[in-house]
Amino acid sequence: MNEGKRPFLTRNRRQALYGVAYILPACAVITVFCIVTIFMTVYYSLTEYNMLTPAQFVGLKNYMKIFQDKTFRAALENTVKYVIVTVPAQVCISLGLAAFLAEKMQNRTGGFARSVMFVPYIISGIAATAVWSIIFKPDGVINTLLGQFDIKGPNWLGSGNLAFLCVCIVAVWKNVGYFLVIYYAGVQGVSKEQHEAATCDGASPMQRFWYITVPSVKPITYMVITLSVIQSFQIFDVVYQLTHGGPGTSTLTLAYIIYQAAFKDWKMGYASALAVMLLAFVLLVNLIQDLFFKEKEGKR
Protein backbone atom coordinates (compact mmCIF):
# COMPACT_ATOMS: atom_id res chain seq x y z
CA MET A 1 0.00 0.00 0.00
CA ASN A 2 2.81 2.42 0.79
CA GLU A 3 4.44 2.40 -2.66
CA GLY A 4 4.14 6.12 -3.50
CA LYS A 5 6.02 8.90 -1.80
CA ARG A 6 2.88 10.02 0.00
CA PRO A 7 1.32 7.01 1.60
CA PHE A 8 -2.23 6.27 0.45
CA LEU A 9 -3.27 5.78 4.02
CA THR A 10 -2.85 9.18 5.59
CA ARG A 11 -3.58 9.40 9.28
CA ASN A 12 -7.05 10.71 8.64
CA ARG A 13 -7.90 8.02 6.13
CA ARG A 14 -6.63 5.35 8.42
CA GLN A 15 -8.83 6.71 11.20
CA ALA A 16 -11.81 6.81 8.86
CA LEU A 17 -11.19 3.20 7.91
CA TYR A 18 -11.04 2.19 11.54
CA GLY A 19 -14.23 4.12 12.06
CA VAL A 20 -15.99 2.23 9.29
CA ALA A 21 -14.82 -1.00 10.85
CA TYR A 22 -16.27 0.10 14.18
CA ILE A 23 -19.70 0.94 12.86
CA LEU A 24 -19.83 -1.93 10.40
CA PRO A 25 -21.41 -4.63 12.63
CA ALA A 26 -24.19 -2.31 13.81
CA CYS A 27 -24.79 -1.00 10.31
CA ALA A 28 -24.92 -4.52 8.91
CA VAL A 29 -27.42 -5.73 11.51
CA ILE A 30 -29.64 -2.67 11.19
CA THR A 31 -29.45 -2.65 7.39
CA VAL A 32 -30.38 -6.31 7.05
CA PHE A 33 -32.98 -6.52 9.81
CA CYS A 34 -34.53 -3.05 9.68
CA ILE A 35 -33.96 -1.46 6.27
CA VAL A 36 -33.82 -4.32 3.77
CA THR A 37 -36.85 -5.84 5.47
CA ILE A 38 -38.92 -2.72 4.78
CA PHE A 39 -38.26 -3.02 1.06
CA MET A 40 -39.01 -6.73 1.28
CA THR A 41 -42.30 -5.92 2.99
CA VAL A 42 -43.22 -3.60 0.14
CA TYR A 43 -42.20 -6.24 -2.42
CA TYR A 44 -44.10 -9.08 -0.75
CA SER A 45 -47.16 -6.85 -0.39
CA LEU A 46 -47.42 -7.04 -4.17
CA THR A 47 -47.34 -10.84 -4.21
CA GLU A 48 -49.27 -13.84 -3.08
CA TYR A 49 -47.07 -16.11 -1.02
CA ASN A 50 -48.00 -19.02 1.22
CA MET A 51 -44.43 -20.36 1.67
CA LEU A 52 -45.26 -23.62 -0.11
CA THR A 53 -45.31 -22.34 -3.69
CA PRO A 54 -43.02 -19.50 -4.87
CA ALA A 55 -44.25 -15.95 -4.41
CA GLN A 56 -46.50 -14.83 -7.26
CA PHE A 57 -46.62 -11.22 -8.39
CA VAL A 58 -50.22 -10.01 -8.24
CA GLY A 59 -49.88 -6.23 -8.41
CA LEU A 60 -52.16 -4.23 -6.15
CA LYS A 61 -54.59 -7.08 -5.53
CA ASN A 62 -53.76 -7.33 -1.82
CA TYR A 63 -54.45 -3.64 -1.33
CA MET A 64 -57.79 -3.92 -3.14
CA LYS A 65 -58.68 -6.74 -0.78
CA ILE A 66 -57.64 -4.70 2.25
CA PHE A 67 -60.08 -1.93 1.44
CA GLN A 68 -62.95 -4.42 1.29
CA ASP A 69 -61.81 -6.30 4.37
CA LYS A 70 -64.11 -5.71 7.34
CA THR A 71 -61.51 -7.12 9.72
CA PHE A 72 -59.04 -4.53 8.55
CA ARG A 73 -61.51 -1.72 9.00
CA ALA A 74 -62.34 -2.88 12.52
CA ALA A 75 -58.65 -3.23 13.37
CA LEU A 76 -57.89 0.22 11.99
CA GLU A 77 -60.73 1.79 13.95
CA ASN A 78 -59.67 -0.01 17.11
CA THR A 79 -56.04 1.01 16.70
CA VAL A 80 -57.03 4.66 16.29
CA LYS A 81 -59.41 4.41 19.26
CA TYR A 82 -56.71 2.70 21.24
CA VAL A 83 -54.18 5.45 20.54
CA ILE A 84 -56.75 8.13 21.37
CA VAL A 85 -57.56 6.49 24.71
CA THR A 86 -54.19 5.27 25.97
CA VAL A 87 -51.80 8.01 24.84
CA PRO A 88 -53.56 10.92 26.62
CA ALA A 89 -54.24 8.70 29.63
CA GLN A 90 -50.58 7.73 29.92
CA VAL A 91 -49.33 11.28 29.38
CA CYS A 92 -51.75 12.86 31.87
CA ILE A 93 -51.33 10.30 34.63
CA SER A 94 -47.55 10.13 34.39
CA LEU A 95 -47.09 13.91 34.18
CA GLY A 96 -49.50 14.55 37.03
CA LEU A 97 -47.83 11.97 39.24
CA ALA A 98 -44.33 13.16 38.32
CA ALA A 99 -45.14 16.80 39.06
CA PHE A 100 -46.77 15.97 42.37
CA LEU A 101 -44.04 13.56 43.48
CA ALA A 102 -41.30 16.03 42.54
CA GLU A 103 -42.92 18.89 44.40
CA LYS A 104 -44.49 17.42 47.50
CA MET A 105 -42.97 14.01 47.98
CA GLN A 106 -39.24 14.25 47.41
CA ASN A 107 -38.67 12.01 50.37
CA ARG A 108 -38.40 8.30 51.05
CA THR A 109 -42.13 7.74 50.74
CA GLY A 110 -42.12 9.40 47.34
CA GLY A 111 -39.09 7.38 46.29
CA PHE A 112 -40.81 4.19 47.36
CA ALA A 113 -43.94 5.18 45.44
CA ARG A 114 -41.88 5.74 42.30
CA SER A 115 -40.10 2.43 42.72
CA VAL A 116 -43.38 0.55 43.03
CA MET A 117 -44.96 2.33 40.08
CA PHE A 118 -42.10 1.27 37.85
CA VAL A 119 -42.49 -2.44 38.61
CA PRO A 120 -45.38 -3.12 36.17
CA TYR A 121 -43.13 -1.92 33.37
CA ILE A 122 -40.59 -4.71 33.88
CA ILE A 123 -43.08 -7.57 34.06
CA SER A 124 -43.57 -9.52 30.85
CA GLY A 125 -46.72 -8.51 29.00
CA ILE A 126 -47.87 -12.11 28.97
CA ALA A 127 -47.44 -12.53 32.74
CA ALA A 128 -49.22 -9.24 33.42
CA THR A 129 -52.08 -10.24 31.15
CA ALA A 130 -52.32 -13.67 32.74
CA VAL A 131 -52.91 -11.96 36.09
CA TRP A 132 -55.35 -9.38 34.78
CA SER A 133 -57.36 -11.93 32.82
CA ILE A 134 -58.07 -13.75 36.09
CA ILE A 135 -58.92 -10.46 37.82
CA PHE A 136 -61.36 -9.62 35.00
CA LYS A 137 -63.13 -13.04 35.13
CA PRO A 138 -66.92 -12.86 35.65
CA ASP A 139 -66.37 -14.37 39.11
CA GLY A 140 -63.03 -12.62 39.54
CA VAL A 141 -61.73 -10.18 42.11
CA ILE A 142 -63.34 -7.03 40.69
CA ASN A 143 -66.81 -8.54 40.50
CA THR A 144 -66.46 -10.15 43.92
CA LEU A 145 -65.62 -6.72 45.35
CA LEU A 146 -68.55 -5.14 43.53
CA GLY A 147 -70.73 -7.96 44.87
CA GLN A 148 -69.90 -6.85 48.40
CA PHE A 149 -71.75 -3.63 47.61
CA ASP A 150 -74.60 -5.56 46.00
CA ILE A 151 -73.60 -4.46 42.53
CA LYS A 152 -73.73 -7.14 39.90
CA GLY A 153 -70.48 -6.79 38.01
CA PRO A 154 -70.48 -7.07 34.22
CA ASN A 155 -68.75 -9.75 32.19
CA TRP A 156 -65.67 -7.65 31.56
CA LEU A 157 -64.15 -9.58 28.70
CA GLY A 158 -67.48 -10.70 27.24
CA SER A 159 -68.77 -7.51 25.69
CA GLY A 160 -66.99 -5.44 23.05
CA ASN A 161 -66.60 -2.04 24.65
CA LEU A 162 -65.70 -3.40 28.07
CA ALA A 163 -63.14 -5.79 26.62
CA PHE A 164 -61.59 -2.87 24.78
CA LEU A 165 -61.49 -0.92 28.01
CA CYS A 166 -59.79 -3.87 29.73
CA VAL A 167 -57.03 -3.93 27.09
CA CYS A 168 -56.52 -0.20 27.63
CA ILE A 169 -56.39 -0.58 31.41
CA VAL A 170 -53.73 -3.29 31.27
CA ALA A 171 -51.64 -1.30 28.78
CA VAL A 172 -51.83 1.94 30.76
CA TRP A 173 -51.12 0.07 33.98
CA LYS A 174 -48.01 -1.39 32.43
CA ASN A 175 -46.61 1.77 30.84
CA VAL A 176 -47.27 4.65 33.23
CA GLY A 177 -44.22 3.85 35.38
CA TYR A 178 -41.92 4.15 32.40
CA PHE A 179 -43.18 7.58 31.38
CA LEU A 180 -43.21 8.63 35.02
CA VAL A 181 -39.45 8.05 35.17
CA ILE A 182 -38.91 10.15 32.05
CA TYR A 183 -41.15 12.95 33.28
CA TYR A 184 -39.71 12.90 36.78
CA ALA A 185 -36.23 13.60 35.40
CA GLY A 186 -37.71 16.44 33.33
CA VAL A 187 -39.82 17.99 36.07
CA GLN A 188 -36.82 18.21 38.34
CA GLY A 189 -35.12 20.35 35.70
CA VAL A 190 -37.83 23.02 36.01
CA SER A 191 -36.37 25.97 37.89
CA LYS A 192 -37.29 26.30 41.55
CA GLU A 193 -37.12 30.13 41.38
CA GLN A 194 -39.95 30.27 38.90
CA HIS A 195 -42.16 28.24 41.22
CA GLU A 196 -41.20 30.33 44.24
CA ALA A 197 -41.84 33.58 42.41
CA ALA A 198 -45.24 32.35 41.28
CA THR A 199 -46.11 31.24 44.82
CA CYS A 200 -45.22 34.73 46.09
CA ASP A 201 -47.53 36.21 43.50
CA GLY A 202 -50.30 34.04 44.89
CA ALA A 203 -50.52 31.35 42.23
CA SER A 204 -52.26 28.17 43.35
CA PRO A 205 -50.52 24.79 42.94
CA MET A 206 -52.83 23.97 40.05
CA GLN A 207 -52.01 27.24 38.33
CA ARG A 208 -48.29 26.68 38.81
CA PHE A 209 -48.61 23.19 37.39
CA TRP A 210 -50.52 24.41 34.36
CA TYR A 211 -48.57 27.60 33.59
CA ILE A 212 -45.04 26.65 34.67
CA THR A 213 -44.53 22.89 34.73
CA VAL A 214 -46.51 21.90 31.66
CA PRO A 215 -44.87 24.44 29.29
CA SER A 216 -41.40 23.72 30.70
CA VAL A 217 -41.55 20.00 29.99
CA LYS A 218 -42.97 20.40 26.49
CA PRO A 219 -39.97 18.82 24.72
CA ILE A 220 -40.32 15.83 27.01
CA THR A 221 -44.04 15.67 26.36
CA TYR A 222 -43.28 15.56 22.65
CA MET A 223 -40.95 12.64 23.18
CA VAL A 224 -43.31 10.84 25.55
CA ILE A 225 -46.15 11.17 23.06
CA THR A 226 -43.95 9.85 20.25
CA LEU A 227 -42.85 6.84 22.31
CA SER A 228 -46.34 6.24 23.58
CA VAL A 229 -47.85 6.35 20.08
CA ILE A 230 -45.27 3.90 18.73
CA GLN A 231 -45.92 1.57 21.64
CA SER A 232 -49.65 1.82 21.18
CA PHE A 233 -49.36 0.87 17.52
CA GLN A 234 -47.37 -2.20 18.50
CA ILE A 235 -49.75 -3.53 21.12
CA PHE A 236 -49.77 -7.27 20.71
CA ASP A 237 -49.10 -9.27 23.89
CA VAL A 238 -52.13 -7.96 25.76
CA VAL A 239 -54.53 -8.47 22.85
CA TYR A 240 -53.12 -11.92 22.10
CA GLN A 241 -53.39 -13.17 25.65
CA LEU A 242 -56.38 -11.29 27.03
CA THR A 243 -58.97 -11.30 24.26
CA HIS A 244 -57.52 -12.86 21.07
CA GLY A 245 -59.00 -9.85 19.31
CA GLY A 246 -62.50 -10.72 20.42
CA PRO A 247 -65.31 -10.74 21.29
CA GLY A 248 -66.06 -10.44 17.59
CA THR A 249 -63.66 -7.90 16.19
CA SER A 250 -63.88 -5.48 19.09
CA THR A 251 -60.24 -5.62 20.23
CA LEU A 252 -58.47 -6.48 16.99
CA THR A 253 -55.54 -4.19 16.29
CA LEU A 254 -53.40 -3.74 13.19
CA ALA A 255 -50.43 -5.46 14.82
CA TYR A 256 -52.60 -8.41 15.75
CA ILE A 257 -54.16 -8.92 12.31
CA ILE A 258 -50.70 -8.79 10.72
CA TYR A 259 -49.70 -11.67 12.97
CA GLN A 260 -52.92 -13.50 12.23
CA ALA A 261 -52.67 -13.13 8.46
CA ALA A 262 -49.03 -14.21 8.42
CA PHE A 263 -48.79 -16.94 11.03
CA LYS A 264 -52.32 -18.30 11.30
CA ASP A 265 -53.49 -18.05 7.67
CA TRP A 266 -49.96 -18.15 6.16
CA LYS A 267 -50.85 -15.35 3.77
CA MET A 268 -47.46 -13.65 3.70
CA GLY A 269 -48.37 -11.32 0.84
CA TYR A 270 -51.55 -10.06 2.47
CA ALA A 271 -49.82 -9.69 5.83
CA SER A 272 -47.11 -7.61 4.14
CA ALA A 273 -49.72 -5.34 2.60
CA LEU A 274 -51.24 -4.87 6.07
CA ALA A 275 -47.76 -4.09 7.39
CA VAL A 276 -47.30 -1.42 4.71
CA MET A 277 -50.60 0.11 5.82
CA LEU A 278 -49.38 0.11 9.43
CA LEU A 279 -46.15 1.81 8.38
CA ALA A 280 -48.02 4.42 6.34
CA PHE A 281 -50.26 5.03 9.30
CA VAL A 282 -47.37 5.51 11.73
CA LEU A 283 -45.69 7.96 9.35
CA LEU A 284 -48.96 9.86 8.95
CA VAL A 285 -49.51 10.17 12.69
CA ASN A 286 -45.91 11.31 13.08
CA LEU A 287 -46.41 13.98 10.46
CA ILE A 288 -49.59 15.23 12.15
CA GLN A 289 -47.85 15.29 15.49
CA ASP A 290 -44.94 17.29 14.06
CA LEU A 291 -47.27 19.82 12.45
CA PHE A 292 -49.33 20.13 15.61
CA PHE A 293 -46.32 20.77 17.82
CA LYS A 294 -44.67 23.17 15.40
CA GLU A 295 -47.86 25.19 15.02
CA LYS A 296 -48.23 25.47 18.76
CA GLU A 297 -44.60 26.49 19.04
CA GLY A 298 -45.19 29.30 16.55
CA LYS A 299 -48.13 30.63 18.55
CA ARG A 300 -46.26 30.87 21.79
Place this chain on the structure above:
Amino acid sequence: MKRTRQKRSPVTILGMVFVAVFVLLCALPLIYMVLMSLTQSESPYFRLRDISLDFANYKTILIRNNYTQAIVNSSIVAVLACLWTCFVSALAGYGFEKKPIPHKELVYKIMLATMMIPSQVTLVPLFLIIREMNWLNTYSALVIPMAGAFGVMMMRSFMKSVPDVLIEAAQIDGCSEFFIFFKVVLPLVKPATVSLTIFTFVSTWNSFIWPLVTTTDRTRYTLPVALSLLATNFEKNYGLIMAGATITFLVPFILYCILQKQFVAGIALGSVKE
Protein backbone atom coordinates in the same frame (compact mmCIF):
# COMPACT_ATOMS: atom_id res chain seq x y z
CA MET B 1 -46.07 16.29 62.34
CA LYS B 2 -48.66 18.83 63.43
CA ARG B 3 -46.87 21.65 61.68
CA THR B 4 -46.87 19.94 58.33
CA ARG B 5 -50.45 18.80 58.65
CA GLN B 6 -51.69 22.34 59.07
CA LYS B 7 -49.88 23.40 55.91
CA ARG B 8 -51.41 20.75 53.68
CA SER B 9 -53.91 22.11 51.22
CA PRO B 10 -56.84 20.06 49.87
CA VAL B 11 -54.95 19.71 46.58
CA THR B 12 -52.00 18.15 48.36
CA ILE B 13 -54.21 15.68 50.19
CA LEU B 14 -56.00 14.81 46.96
CA GLY B 15 -52.63 14.29 45.29
CA MET B 16 -51.44 12.02 48.07
CA VAL B 17 -54.60 9.97 47.84
CA PHE B 18 -54.06 9.67 44.12
CA VAL B 19 -50.46 8.53 44.62
CA ALA B 20 -51.54 6.03 47.27
CA VAL B 21 -54.28 4.61 45.06
CA PHE B 22 -51.91 4.30 42.17
CA VAL B 23 -49.25 2.57 44.25
CA LEU B 24 -51.88 0.07 45.38
CA LEU B 25 -53.09 -0.42 41.80
CA CYS B 26 -49.54 -1.20 40.71
CA ALA B 27 -48.68 -3.50 43.59
CA LEU B 28 -51.91 -5.40 44.30
CA PRO B 29 -52.18 -7.38 41.05
CA LEU B 30 -48.60 -8.56 41.54
CA ILE B 31 -49.14 -9.47 45.18
CA TYR B 32 -52.30 -11.26 44.12
CA MET B 33 -50.28 -13.15 41.52
CA VAL B 34 -47.70 -14.35 44.04
CA LEU B 35 -50.27 -15.32 46.68
CA MET B 36 -52.48 -17.07 44.15
CA SER B 37 -49.52 -19.12 42.97
CA LEU B 38 -49.31 -20.60 46.46
CA THR B 39 -52.88 -21.88 46.50
CA GLN B 40 -54.74 -24.71 44.84
CA SER B 41 -57.81 -22.52 44.45
CA GLU B 42 -60.39 -23.52 41.84
CA SER B 43 -61.87 -20.04 41.72
CA PRO B 44 -60.27 -16.68 40.95
CA TYR B 45 -60.36 -15.63 44.58
CA PHE B 46 -58.88 -17.30 47.61
CA ARG B 47 -58.98 -17.13 51.37
CA LEU B 48 -55.84 -16.59 53.37
CA ARG B 49 -56.05 -20.14 54.75
CA ASP B 50 -55.79 -21.53 51.21
CA ILE B 51 -52.21 -20.33 51.03
CA SER B 52 -49.61 -22.95 51.82
CA LEU B 53 -45.89 -22.65 51.47
CA ASP B 54 -45.35 -26.09 49.94
CA PHE B 55 -44.78 -24.58 46.46
CA ALA B 56 -46.79 -27.41 44.95
CA ASN B 57 -47.62 -25.45 41.80
CA TYR B 58 -43.99 -24.56 41.26
CA LYS B 59 -42.94 -28.19 41.58
CA THR B 60 -45.59 -29.28 39.11
CA ILE B 61 -44.71 -26.62 36.62
CA LEU B 62 -40.97 -27.16 36.77
CA ILE B 63 -41.19 -30.91 36.42
CA ARG B 64 -44.11 -31.41 34.08
CA ASN B 65 -44.40 -28.45 31.79
CA ASN B 66 -40.96 -27.97 30.21
CA TYR B 67 -40.56 -24.93 32.37
CA THR B 68 -37.05 -25.72 33.49
CA GLN B 69 -36.03 -25.84 29.85
CA ALA B 70 -37.81 -22.55 29.22
CA ILE B 71 -35.95 -20.89 32.09
CA VAL B 72 -32.65 -22.12 30.65
CA ASN B 73 -33.61 -20.94 27.17
CA SER B 74 -34.70 -17.52 28.36
CA SER B 75 -31.53 -17.08 30.39
CA ILE B 76 -29.19 -18.09 27.57
CA VAL B 77 -30.99 -15.91 25.05
CA ALA B 78 -31.10 -12.88 27.35
CA VAL B 79 -27.43 -13.14 28.33
CA LEU B 80 -26.26 -13.63 24.74
CA ALA B 81 -28.45 -10.74 23.58
CA CYS B 82 -26.89 -8.48 26.22
CA LEU B 83 -23.33 -9.39 25.21
CA TRP B 84 -24.09 -9.03 21.52
CA THR B 85 -25.99 -5.74 21.84
CA CYS B 86 -23.41 -4.12 24.11
CA PHE B 87 -20.54 -5.22 21.87
CA VAL B 88 -22.14 -4.00 18.64
CA SER B 89 -23.46 -0.78 20.18
CA ALA B 90 -20.25 0.17 21.96
CA LEU B 91 -18.23 -0.34 18.77
CA ALA B 92 -20.67 1.73 16.72
CA GLY B 93 -21.09 4.41 19.38
CA TYR B 94 -17.32 4.87 19.52
CA GLY B 95 -17.00 4.90 15.74
CA PHE B 96 -19.76 7.46 15.28
CA GLU B 97 -18.58 9.77 18.03
CA LYS B 98 -14.80 9.69 17.70
CA LYS B 99 -13.88 8.71 14.15
CA PRO B 100 -13.89 10.94 11.05
CA ILE B 101 -16.15 8.75 8.93
CA PRO B 102 -17.41 10.49 5.79
CA HIS B 103 -21.19 11.18 5.82
CA LYS B 104 -21.47 9.73 9.30
CA GLU B 105 -24.23 12.08 10.43
CA LEU B 106 -26.39 11.02 7.51
CA VAL B 107 -25.81 7.34 8.24
CA TYR B 108 -26.53 7.98 11.90
CA LYS B 109 -29.80 9.75 11.12
CA ILE B 110 -30.99 6.92 8.91
CA MET B 111 -30.10 4.50 11.68
CA LEU B 112 -32.08 6.45 14.26
CA ALA B 113 -35.07 6.66 11.92
CA THR B 114 -35.37 2.87 12.06
CA MET B 115 -36.40 3.19 15.71
CA MET B 116 -39.68 4.70 14.59
CA ILE B 117 -40.72 1.58 12.71
CA PRO B 118 -43.08 -0.74 14.59
CA SER B 119 -41.62 -4.24 14.80
CA GLN B 120 -44.66 -5.81 13.13
CA VAL B 121 -43.92 -3.94 9.91
CA THR B 122 -40.79 -6.01 9.36
CA LEU B 123 -42.03 -9.16 11.06
CA VAL B 124 -42.87 -11.14 7.92
CA PRO B 125 -39.65 -10.52 5.93
CA LEU B 126 -37.58 -10.96 9.08
CA PHE B 127 -39.20 -14.33 9.58
CA LEU B 128 -38.55 -15.24 5.93
CA ILE B 129 -34.87 -14.25 6.22
CA ILE B 130 -34.41 -16.26 9.40
CA ARG B 131 -36.14 -19.23 7.79
CA GLU B 132 -33.95 -18.92 4.70
CA MET B 133 -30.87 -19.00 6.95
CA ASN B 134 -32.23 -22.12 8.67
CA TRP B 135 -32.25 -20.28 11.97
CA LEU B 136 -35.76 -21.22 13.07
CA ASN B 137 -35.71 -22.77 16.54
CA THR B 138 -32.18 -21.52 17.21
CA TYR B 139 -30.85 -19.08 19.76
CA SER B 140 -29.26 -17.02 16.96
CA ALA B 141 -32.70 -16.09 15.66
CA LEU B 142 -33.62 -14.67 19.06
CA VAL B 143 -30.29 -12.98 19.75
CA ILE B 144 -28.86 -11.43 16.57
CA PRO B 145 -31.80 -9.14 15.63
CA MET B 146 -31.98 -7.74 19.18
CA ALA B 147 -29.18 -5.24 18.48
CA GLY B 148 -30.64 -2.01 17.20
CA ALA B 149 -30.36 1.72 16.88
CA PHE B 150 -31.38 2.39 20.47
CA GLY B 151 -28.19 0.93 21.90
CA VAL B 152 -26.04 2.80 19.40
CA MET B 153 -27.74 6.05 20.35
CA MET B 154 -27.24 5.41 24.04
CA MET B 155 -23.60 4.45 23.66
CA ARG B 156 -22.85 7.40 21.41
CA SER B 157 -24.30 9.86 23.87
CA PHE B 158 -22.03 8.40 26.53
CA MET B 159 -18.97 8.40 24.28
CA LYS B 160 -19.23 12.21 24.24
CA SER B 161 -17.93 12.19 27.80
CA VAL B 162 -14.74 10.37 26.82
CA PRO B 163 -12.05 13.06 26.38
CA ASP B 164 -10.44 13.13 22.93
CA VAL B 165 -7.11 14.01 24.56
CA LEU B 166 -7.03 10.66 26.28
CA ILE B 167 -7.47 8.76 23.03
CA GLU B 168 -4.87 10.90 21.26
CA ALA B 169 -2.42 10.40 24.10
CA ALA B 170 -2.87 6.66 23.82
CA GLN B 171 -2.35 6.85 20.05
CA ILE B 172 0.87 8.87 20.47
CA ASP B 173 2.09 6.30 22.96
CA GLY B 174 1.69 3.78 20.16
CA CYS B 175 -1.24 1.84 21.55
CA SER B 176 -3.08 -0.26 18.99
CA GLU B 177 -6.70 0.51 18.07
CA PHE B 178 -7.72 -2.70 19.75
CA PHE B 179 -5.98 -1.73 22.98
CA ILE B 180 -7.42 1.80 22.99
CA PHE B 181 -10.98 0.60 22.55
CA PHE B 182 -10.92 -2.19 25.10
CA LYS B 183 -8.56 -0.79 27.71
CA VAL B 184 -9.11 2.97 27.49
CA VAL B 185 -12.59 3.66 26.13
CA LEU B 186 -14.70 0.76 27.39
CA PRO B 187 -13.84 1.18 31.09
CA LEU B 188 -14.87 4.84 30.83
CA VAL B 189 -18.34 4.06 29.50
CA LYS B 190 -19.05 1.25 31.92
CA PRO B 191 -22.17 2.93 33.38
CA ALA B 192 -23.70 3.06 29.91
CA THR B 193 -22.87 -0.58 29.35
CA VAL B 194 -24.63 -1.48 32.59
CA SER B 195 -27.72 0.50 31.65
CA LEU B 196 -27.83 -0.95 28.17
CA THR B 197 -27.35 -4.45 29.54
CA ILE B 198 -30.30 -4.04 31.90
CA PHE B 199 -32.47 -2.62 29.19
CA THR B 200 -31.58 -5.35 26.70
CA PHE B 201 -31.95 -8.07 29.30
CA VAL B 202 -35.46 -7.04 30.29
CA SER B 203 -36.69 -6.48 26.76
CA THR B 204 -35.26 -9.79 25.54
CA TRP B 205 -36.54 -11.69 28.55
CA ASN B 206 -40.04 -10.29 28.03
CA SER B 207 -40.16 -10.32 24.24
CA PHE B 208 -43.02 -12.42 23.00
CA ILE B 209 -44.06 -12.11 19.38
CA TRP B 210 -40.62 -12.85 17.93
CA PRO B 211 -39.94 -16.05 19.93
CA LEU B 212 -43.56 -17.01 19.28
CA VAL B 213 -43.14 -17.02 15.51
CA THR B 214 -39.58 -18.36 15.29
CA THR B 215 -39.89 -21.28 17.70
CA THR B 216 -42.07 -24.26 16.94
CA ASP B 217 -40.04 -26.75 18.91
CA ARG B 218 -41.33 -27.03 22.48
CA THR B 219 -37.84 -27.48 23.88
CA ARG B 220 -36.85 -24.08 22.47
CA TYR B 221 -39.67 -22.05 24.02
CA THR B 222 -38.76 -19.03 26.09
CA LEU B 223 -40.66 -18.25 29.29
CA PRO B 224 -43.33 -15.90 27.89
CA VAL B 225 -44.18 -18.36 25.11
CA ALA B 226 -44.31 -21.25 27.57
CA LEU B 227 -46.48 -19.20 29.89
CA SER B 228 -48.85 -18.23 27.11
CA LEU B 229 -49.31 -21.89 26.21
CA LEU B 230 -49.77 -22.82 29.85
CA ALA B 231 -52.45 -20.17 30.34
CA THR B 232 -54.33 -21.44 27.29
CA ASN B 233 -54.05 -25.14 28.15
CA PHE B 234 -54.81 -25.00 31.87
CA GLU B 235 -57.35 -22.22 31.81
CA LYS B 236 -58.97 -23.13 35.11
CA ASN B 237 -55.86 -24.02 37.08
CA TYR B 238 -55.28 -20.51 38.38
CA GLY B 239 -52.57 -21.40 40.88
CA LEU B 240 -50.50 -23.10 38.21
CA ILE B 241 -50.77 -20.18 35.77
CA MET B 242 -49.86 -17.70 38.47
CA ALA B 243 -46.83 -19.82 39.40
CA GLY B 244 -45.74 -19.60 35.78
CA ALA B 245 -46.32 -15.86 35.73
CA THR B 246 -44.40 -15.42 38.97
CA ILE B 247 -41.40 -17.32 37.63
CA THR B 248 -41.42 -15.19 34.48
CA PHE B 249 -41.66 -12.03 36.56
CA LEU B 250 -39.12 -12.96 39.22
CA VAL B 251 -35.84 -12.59 37.31
CA PRO B 252 -36.40 -9.04 36.02
CA PHE B 253 -37.83 -8.13 39.42
CA ILE B 254 -34.80 -9.32 41.36
CA LEU B 255 -32.56 -7.55 38.88
CA TYR B 256 -34.61 -4.40 39.40
CA CYS B 257 -34.36 -4.65 43.18
CA ILE B 258 -30.58 -4.93 43.01
CA LEU B 259 -29.88 -2.42 40.24
CA GLN B 260 -32.75 0.01 40.68
CA LYS B 261 -30.65 3.15 40.24
CA GLN B 262 -29.08 1.96 36.99
CA PHE B 263 -32.48 0.88 35.67
CA VAL B 264 -33.96 4.31 36.16
CA ALA B 265 -30.83 6.24 35.17
CA GLY B 266 -30.62 4.31 31.92
CA ILE B 267 -34.16 5.17 30.95
CA ALA B 268 -33.88 8.81 31.96
CA LEU B 269 -30.58 9.19 30.10
CA GLY B 270 -31.55 7.24 27.04
CA SER B 271 -34.54 9.47 26.59
CA VAL B 272 -33.58 12.94 27.77
CA LYS B 273 -30.25 13.06 25.95
CA GLU B 274 -31.86 12.71 22.55
